[in-house]
Amino acid sequence: MPHTVYLFLHLAGVILLSLSIGGNLFARKAGETKPPKLVSALHGVGLLLLIVAGFGMIARLDIGWPFPIWIWSKIAIWLLLGGFNTFSKKLSLNTSWILAIGLFLVVAFLGVFKPF
Numbered sequence: 276m277p278h279t280v281y282l283f284l285h286l287a288g289v290i291l292l293s294l295s296i297g298g299n300l301f302a303r304k305a306g307e308t309k310p311p312k313l314v315s316a317l318h319g320v321g322l323l324l325l326i327v328a329g330f331g332m333i334a335r336l337d338i339g340w341p342f343p344i345w346i347w348s349k350i351a352i353w354l355l356l357g358g359f360n361t362f363s364k365k366l367s368l369n370t371s372w373i374l375a376i377g378l379f380l381v382v383a384f385l386g387v388f389k390p391f
């Protein structure tokens with residue numbers, strides 16, 4: 276598949292994952308014990324799109340082994356966002372929002388600027 280298709284799928288993953296994390300936090304605010312099924316489904320689909328399209332772009336951009344640090348950092352943040360709905364229950368809602376926004380901004384920065 277061409278790079279542009281992977282990029283589109285990667286960005287689709289960003290959108291779905293961020294909607295899902297936002298939806299999860301709103302469900303928590305509303306006092307729900309579990310988020311709606313759609314919110315959980317979007318979380319899984321978003322994460323899957325991000326990792327598959329991420330590795331697709333790594334191949335298309337000829338990024339070889341060993342991967343640069345920005346890729347490892349993105350994989351680490353991907354894992355953190357994967358566990359976000361679980362571990363953020365221990366944090367206040369405000370802290371959860373700030374952390375989620377911060378993680379998304381850092382991971383987008385890494386993808387655009389590839390600083391190291």
Ligand code: HEM
Pocket residue numbers: 282285289292325326328329330332333336346349350352353356379382383385386387
């Ligand atoms: C939560 C996780 C992630 C988010 C929110 C995210 C977001 C982004 C964004 C916004 C871009 C910039 C796209 C552009 O240049 O137009 C990008 C680029 C990129 N991401 Fe991710 N990403 C995530 C995880 C990953 C993972 C896990 C990998 C690798 C396995 C990865 C690999 C890449 C690559 C290779 C690029 C460069 C694309 C290019 O230069 O054309 N990303 N990412």
